[in-house]
Amino acid sequence: MRRPGTGARPGPVAPPGTGAPPEPAVPPEPAVPPGPGTAAAGVLPTGHGAADGGEPAEEGPAGATGLRAERVGRRTGGRLIVDGVTLAPRTGETVGLLGPNGSGKSTLLRLLAGVLAPSAGVVTLDGLPLPRVGRRATARRVAAVEQHAHTQTELTVRDVVALGRIPHRRPWSAASAADARAVALALDRTGLTDRAGQSWHTLSGGERQRAQIARALAQEPRELLLDEPTNHLDIQHQLDLLDLVAGLPVTTVIALHDLNLAAMYCDRLLVLRAGRAVAEGTPAEVLTPDLIERVYGVRAEVTHGPGHPVVRFLRR
Numbered sequence: 001m002r003r004p005g006t007g008a009r010p011g012p013v014a015p016p017g018t019g020a021p022p023e024p025a026v027p028p029e030p031a032v033p034p035g036p037g038t039a040a041a042g043v044l045p046t047g048h049g050a051a052d053g054g055e056p057a058e059e060g061p062a063g064a065t066g067l068r069a070e071r072v073g074r075r076t077g078g079r080l081i082v083d084g085v086t087l088a089p090r091t092g093e094t095v096g097l098l099g100p101n102g103s104g105k106s107t108l109l110r111l112l113a114g115v116l117a118p119s120a121g122v123v124t125l126d127g128l129p130l131p132r133v134g135r136r137a138t139a140r141r142v143a144a145v146e147q148h149a150h151t152q153t154e155l156t157v158r159d160v161v162a163l164g165r166i167p168h169r170r171p172w173s174a175a176s177a178a179d180a181r182a183v184a185l186a187l188d189r190t191g192l193t194d195r196a197g198q199s200w201h202t203l204s205g206g207e208r209q210r211a212q213i214a215r216a217l218a219q220e221p222r223e224l225l226l227d228e229p230t231n232h233l234d235i236q237h238q239l240d241l242l243d244l245v246a247g248l249p250v251t252t253v254i255a256l257h258d259l260n261l262a263a264m265y266c267d268r269l270l271v272l273r274a275g276r277a278v279a280e281g282t283p284a285e286v287l288t289p290d291l292i293e294r295v296y297g298v299r300a301e302v303t304h305g306p307g308h309p310v311v312r313f314l315r316r
């Protein structure tokens, strides 16, 4: 991810690590059931199969790296809600997903995470379709934070963050010192260390959001999928969170509504409208008054200072 004003890219990708998308669901009703049957599934890492003990990870074709969506489509209720979208983030970059409400951003992220199965096209990890990668192996690579986490279970913040370690642990094994370190580091990076013992249910919306990010960090992913992660955050925490993500040596796909934050923090943008990709490129290439009016129906001025474009909306 780019740090605002620097244009700097992160270094090499971190060691494998993390996270867990659930086994891709199979049509006709493609939502994959949440993680291994626990009431905490709502806050579980997307897809990590705690119960699917260690299937060997298959190797993909040489040279194919990272998470890619190739011409993916998703039909739900007789309607194509994602339609032929290709997304191939380069290693270490941050791709912003933009588009109006209902344009398909969350659905695309869920397809990338393997939470939903595409009804057309394919999502691959290092060149292998996700179903062949297996959900546990995918979970060690890909962490996803959805918009609304929930759980019926009484969990502390530390418990929630520790869920991110499940893909790395052998079934039924106790947490290791490395697990404890990863959890402590994730809590620290998200400013939640002093909330670690607090009940999840008593957290504010913004604190829950940060706890979910901490859970994803504890997964130590190489690919991070974030669905409007700044939603509940005050401006300081928005910037802190995006700075944090910018400093991670991971490839990130992030759905954002704030065009200026997208311009500040993303290397590339993909704009969706009615499920289709309508623009892709750098923020300076994509964020034009014409595009903003066509996609959002809003007039805007765009100025190009050093670093990134700045969008100013005009009254109708």
Ligand SMILES: Nc1ncnc2c1ncn2[C@@H]1O[C@H](COP(=O)(O)OP(=O)(O)OP(=O)(O)O)[C@@H](O)[C@H]1O
Pocket: 076, 077, 081, 099, 100, 101, 102, 103, 104, 105, 106, 107, 108
């Ligand atoms: N399970 C479902 N059944 C029927 N329609 C669905 C289902 N899931 C999503 N949709 C529809 O698909 C479209 C895309 O939804 P999605 O949540 O991907 O959009 P989005 O771009 O993330 O929206 P927002 O910015 O409001 O979060 C919406 O019109 C939504 O109502």
